[in-house]
Amino acid sequence: MMNAWLRRSRRLPVRLAVVALLAGSGVGAWAIVTEVSLVEKLHGGALEHTDETALRGMRNRDAYLDAFTHGDAIFSDLFNAVDGAGANIGNGARFSRFPRADLVGNDAEGRAMWGSHIPKRITGPDTNSCNSCHSLAAGDGAGDTGSNVIRDPGRTGNPATWISRNAPHVFGLGAIQRLAEEMTTKLKSIRDDAQQQACASGAPVTATLAAKGTSFGSITVSCSGTVDTSAIEGLDKDLIVKGFQW
Known part of the structure; x- marks a missing residue:
């Protein structure tokens, strides 16, 4: 935990310098969101990968515990564009509480829009953290009504065919x-x-x-x-x- 804090604290001077540069240059929040290189300078990625080769070299029990610990941490991490979180819904936004099957093709910068995402989306992405929806009665649990998601299974873009779904628990799945x-x-x-x-x-x-x-x-x-x-x-x-x- 201390090592992780130190890694984050060392990024602080870089973040402050970039913020000052952006403020002085007039680059807005849209650029911060869409330019992954700037997100990397400001925040860095939240996801820390586990080396599968290393896991295969461990005893089964140790490999399981290591993978489980990393997976549990990932479940509560706050992901950003560097981690690949979100989908392109225009104007720099990456998250949506309702489906956007109307957004097809590429934007002006050549990036695929929500409706052209591979694999095909039928909902969200609603949030940047698993725990944001799966939190009752504890982490990995179900969600309350405020975290219900809107789904468009047929990708019709027609609200009359959408369905609302509560976040299920993810224990033992x-x-x-x-x-x-x-x-x-x-x-x-x-x-x-x-x-x-x-x-x-x-x-x-x-x-x-x-x-x-x-x-x-x-x-x-x-x-x-x-x-x-x-x-x-x-x-x-x-x-x-x-x-x-x-």
Whole structure:
């Protein structure tokens, strides 16, 4: 904790100098937000990465505790543009309490707008900290009504089709995500096997999509890799199982 404080305190003279420069040059808040280099000088990134190579070199228990500790700290960090937080909603703003499917293409500076974000957004970004929404009855918990988010699942831009969702708790959700990843791996292997069969037979192959006892319809795959996804059920065309919609 002391080392972290020292790192931040050493940035203070740089921050003050940059603030003075901005004030004297007439550069406004819009530039501070959109020019990541200036954000870096003023604040630096909040996110401290964990070295996966180092984790793999630890005993399982030590690696788990180290990863958990870092993840817990990240959950309460206040992210900024240097960390990649937010999305471009124009005029230098990076956060929105409602979806902006109307903002498509690039802005005047060539940056992708909210509606052209990859992966596609259907809400927010609402805040720059996980704990801002997930805080009841403690960190990692659910959220109160004031932290409800507005979602546009169909990316219609029509408020009549939007839904409001309360922030759920996030205790123990890693197992659900891991399950989704295993199902995704299985579904993609079915697709790849179907392509090999199509090449061997010289004709498109229809394969049933199922993983962990759950059926997702079927796909038809040709030797060239073209996939007919019209018969997929309850799954995106990329075959990725999204337990949390991402």
